[in-house]
Amino acid sequence: ASKKVADAKLAKDFQAVLKEFQKAQRLAAERETSYAPSVPKAVLPSSYSADEVDVGSDAGAVQQAFLLESRRSFTCST
Numbered sequence: 459a460s461k462k463v464a465d466a467k468l469a470k471d472f473q474a475v476l477k478e479f480q481k482a483q484r485l486a487a488e489r490e491t492s493y494a495p496s497v498p499k500a501v502l503p504s505s506y507s508a509d510e511v512d513v514g515s516d517a518g519a520v521q522q523a524f525l526l527e528s529r530r531s532f533t534c535s536t
Contacts, residue, residue: 490523 490527
């Protein structure tokens with residue numbers, strides 16, 4: 459009986475933390491779209507090809523931010 463209660467509490471706590479994380483993730487995504495710093499090509503890793511990043515446009519800056527973040531997330535999770 460106490461294990462069921464502990465499991466239920468754990469599931470409830472996990473859902474609460476997951477909701478908070480998703481909220482933070484949405485906020486971060488919104489902020490990324492409104493603030494996209496220009497990253498010079500010299501700073502980008504050599505694994506980026508010229509057609510992956512278009513430095514000359516605002517869309518390119520947003521694309522750079524997303525590419526950098528996705529690569530950073532991928533390398534941190536593996």
